[in-house]
Amino acid sequence: xxxxxxxxxxxxxxxxxxxxxxxxxxxxxxxxxxxxxxxxxxxxxxxxxxxxxxxxxxxxxxxxxxxxxxxxxxxxxxxxxxxxxxxxxxxxxxxxxxxxxxxxxxxxxxxxxxxxxxxxxxxxxxxxxxxxxxxxxxxxxxxxxxxxxxxxxxxxxxxxxxxxxxxxxxxxxxxxxxxxxxxxxxxxxxxxxxxxxxxxxxxxxxxxxxxxxxxxxxxxxxxxxxxxxxxxxxxxxxxxxxxxxxxxxxxxxxxxxxxxxxxxxxx
Numbered sequence: 001x002x003x004x005x006x007x008x009x010x011x012x013x014x015x016x017x018x019x020x021x022x023x024x025x026x027x028x029x030x031x032x033x034x035x036x037x038x039x040x041x042x043x044x045x046x047x048x049x050x051x052x053x054x055x056x057x058x059x060x061x062x063x064x065x066x067x068x069x070x071x072x073x074x075x076x077x078x079x080x081x082x083x084x085x086x087x088x089x090x091x092x093x094x095x096x097x098x099x100x101x102x103x104x105x106x107x108x109x110x111x112x113x114x115x116x117x118x119x120x121x122x123x124x125x126x127x128x129x130x131x132x133x134x135x136x137x138x139x140x141x142x143x144x145x146x147x148x149x150x151x152x153x154x155x156x157x158x159x160x161x162x163x164x165x166x167x168x169x170x171x172x173x174x175x176x177x178x179x180x181x182x183x184x185x186x187x188x189x190x191x192x193x194x195x196x197x198x199x200x201x202x203x204x205x206x207x208x209x210x211x212x213x214x215x216x217x218x219x220x221x222x223x224x225x226x227x228x229x230x231x232x233x234x235x236x237x238x239x240x241x242x243x244x245x246x247x248x249x250x251x252x253x254x255x256x257x258x259x260x261x262x263x264x265x266x267x
Contacts, residue, residue: 011077
């Protein structure tokens with residue numbers, strides 16, 4: 001039997017960190033080797049498994065990486081933490097799956113720098129279904145480009161009331177894919193007043209924040225006389241957790257470089 005992958009969960013006390021811990025513990029090919037969170041986290045010293053609801057694992061949440069080297073870090077934390085996580089992983093030669101969204105250019109630059117030394121995967125969504133839908137959206141945009149009657153693209157997304165960034169990183173990625181294929185140059189976030197007739201060169205984004213919704217995205221291709229809606233819905237945070245663990249297993253043994261969920265899915 002092959003050795004289990006040693007996973008360090010960064011952001012272990014958060015909602016997603018807890019689900020990563022639970023899914024990692026349940027997967028026969030992985031185990032929770034370390035659990036890390038902010039030095040200000042009130043749950044430092046507590047058992048990561050007990051916090052995640054899977055029983056005692058003997059892994060206390062710490063503000064630092066384990067002394068012994070792990071195989072891969074799965075990061076679900078805050079954008080401002082990403083550069084330090086990337087630097088530490090690069091220094092110690094630990095693969096990194098970064099699932100944190102809302103990143104600014106300096107955060108992404110830190111990931112690019114780390115990818116020169118380690119295998120690193122970042123995605124605006126870890127969901128397998130979302131990443132498959134991205135492929136479908138690209139195909140639809142490519143096929144509809146140049147339609148004589150014109151195509152209007154709108155992106156609607158729903159998330160829970162606690163989400164801090166809007167639109168979601170996933171919605172922005174959908175827009176990026178469409179623009180790459182169809183050439184839109186304007187990205188409009190909501191509308192109000194009397195903005196006039198809709199121009200052909202824009203993509204509209206609409207962010208809804210409600211309850212405990214874990215994530216829904218609808219990409220609308222509106223044409224004269226017909227409409228295509230491509231919708232993907234998450235029913236629980238486990239969709240992201242399973243994708244992140246699959247990404248961690250994919251990175252095992254890979255050479256340094258930047259990877260994506262397309263690589264995990266074999267696209």
